[in-house]
Amino acid sequence: MMRAVLIVFTAISLVWLPWQWTVGFMIVVSTMVPLAGIVFGVLIDLVYAPVGIASLPLGVLWGAVASLIGYLVSRFLRARIINA
Amino acid sequence: MKRSSFLRAKGFGRGVRLFNPASLRGGAIVLGIVVIITVARVVFPNAFVSAFTPLWKSGDAAAASVGAVGTFFTDKQMLAQKVESLQQETGALMNENSALKARLEDLTRLVGTRTEPAPGVLAGVLARPPVSPYDVLVVDRGTRHGVNSGAFVYGAGGVPLGTIAAATENSSRVLLYSSPGKETAGWIGEAKIAVSIKGQGSGAFYAEVPRETGVVVGDQVYVAGPGALPVGAVISIDANPAATEVRVRIRPVVNPFSITWVTVSSHAGL
Numbered sequence: 368m369m370r371a372v373l374i375v376f377t378a379i380s381l382v383w384l385p386w387q388w389t390v391g392f393m394i395v396v397s398t399m400v401p402l403a404g405i406v407f408g409v410l411i412d413l414v415y416a417p418v419g420i421a422s423l424p425l426g427v428l429w430g431a432v433a434s435l436i437g438y439l440v441s442r443f444l445r446a447r448i449i450n451a
Numbered sequence: 452m453k454r455s456s457f458l459r460a461k462g463f464g465r466g467v468r469l470f471n472p473a474s475l476r477g478g479a480i481v482l483g484i485v486v487i488i489t490v491a492r493v494v495f496p497n498a499f500v501s502a503f504t505p506l507w508k509s510g511d512a513a514a515a516s517v518g519a520v521g522t523f524f525t526d527k528q529m530l531a532q533k534v535e536s537l538q539q540e541t542g543a544l545m546n547e548n549s550a551l552k553a554r555l556e557d558l559t560r561l562v563g564t565r566t567e568p569a570p571g572v573l574a575g576v577l578a579r580p581p582v583s584p585y586d587v588l589v590v591d592r593g594t595r596h597g598v599n600s601g602a603f604v605y606g607a608g609g610v611p612l613g614t615i616a617a618a619t620e621n622s623s624r625v626l627l628y629s630s631p632g633k634e635t636a637g638w639i640g641e642a643k644i645a646v647s648i649k650g651q652g653s654g655a656f657y658a659e660v661p662r663e664t665g666v667v668v669g670d671q672v673y674v675a676g677p678g679a680l681p682v683g684a685v686i687s688i689d690a691n692p693a694a695t696e697v698r699v700r701i702r703p704v705v706n707p708f709s710i711t712w713v714t715v716s717s718h719a720g721l
Contacts, residue, residue, distance in 0.1 A: 382503055382506045382507055382510055382578065382582070383506075383510040383513075383582070384582065385581035385582055386581060386582060386583065386584040387581065402477060402478060402481035403481075405481065405485065406481055406484060406485060409485050409488060409489065410488070410499075411584060413488060413489075413499045414499050414500065414503055415578075415583045415584055415585055415587050415589075415624070416585050416587070417585075417587065417616030417617045417624050417626055418616075418617065420585055420616075420626070420630070420632070422585060422630065422631035422632040422652075425584050425585070426584065
């Protein structure tokens with residue numbers, strides 16, 4: 368349930384909230400679904416980055432960072448639970 | 452030496468495999484989704500903007516409602532003062548309006564009712580920085596309304612903002628001159644020194660000019676439009692004594708965070 372709510376919040380933040388909030392939500396969601404970060408990152412670029420934009424694909428980069436953080440956190444939490 | 456709690460958790464290096472079959476399967480599914488939407492972006496580059504347009508519109512409506520609710524909690528005395536000042540302002544505007552109306556009637560009698568055609572298409576802004584990360588505006592007018600890729604976009608007072616980067620039937624994306632990495636030819640100061648204005652994001656620009664050009668803080672910065680149109684003003688000059696060029700930081704005339712309406716020229720630029 369919590370997972371679904373966070374995914375919906377992240378999707379909403381994509382169109383209604385500053386993109387930094389979306390990145391924050393992406394990191395939080397990635398702790399539960401690690402690859403959600405990269406998916407939302409790609410979505411940011413699909414929605415906002417016109418083809419041929421001069422800057423780096425920020426959405427994908429932030430998505431990858433979110434997924435990596437989420438993956439490491441989820442691994443750490445799982446290890447804590449296993450060893451508790 | 453005592454090991455940290457992180458290492459003691461045995462999450463890394465022993466006990467737990469880096470990738471299990473379930474993770475790999477999930478990864479393959481997500482990778483597939485990413486590939487599909489990336490291919491979709493290449494084949495239908497603007498489909499996602501069209502799909503998100505209703506959400507942006509409902510977001511604007513919701514924001515307006517929330518703003519109205521917020522006023523309920525403000526101080527009553529402050530509201531009373533605000534009402535009084537608004538009444539005074541309304542009175543002043545009515546007087547001004549009467550004077551302008553009389554003047555318009557005089558001028559109409561003098562030159563008739565001929566007016567110039569509208570300079571372009573008026574478009575409402577659906578998404579702006581900081582919601583969009585690339586200094587991109589999403590506007591609610593598209594090819595159906597005469598908006599084409601490459602058309603120039605102007606803010607209040609005819610200030611150039613950027614160009615249409617992509618247009619769908621009912622919406623378009625505007626790439627602002629301040630978009631990171633975007634370079635625009637322009638001029639600085641009354642001497643119109645030619646420079647390449649580079650976008651930094653969040654509405655900011657910078658330019659590099661030779662030291663001997665004598666650019667000073669407060670100089671206007673222009674880009675080409677119908678003539679030279681101001682887009683910003685120099686706010687600081689970073690001078691490195693060893694360098695032959697100075698970096699000029701430019702503040703935009705129009706704050707991209709608060710743009711609500713833009714005018715799109717009816718013809719595409721170069």
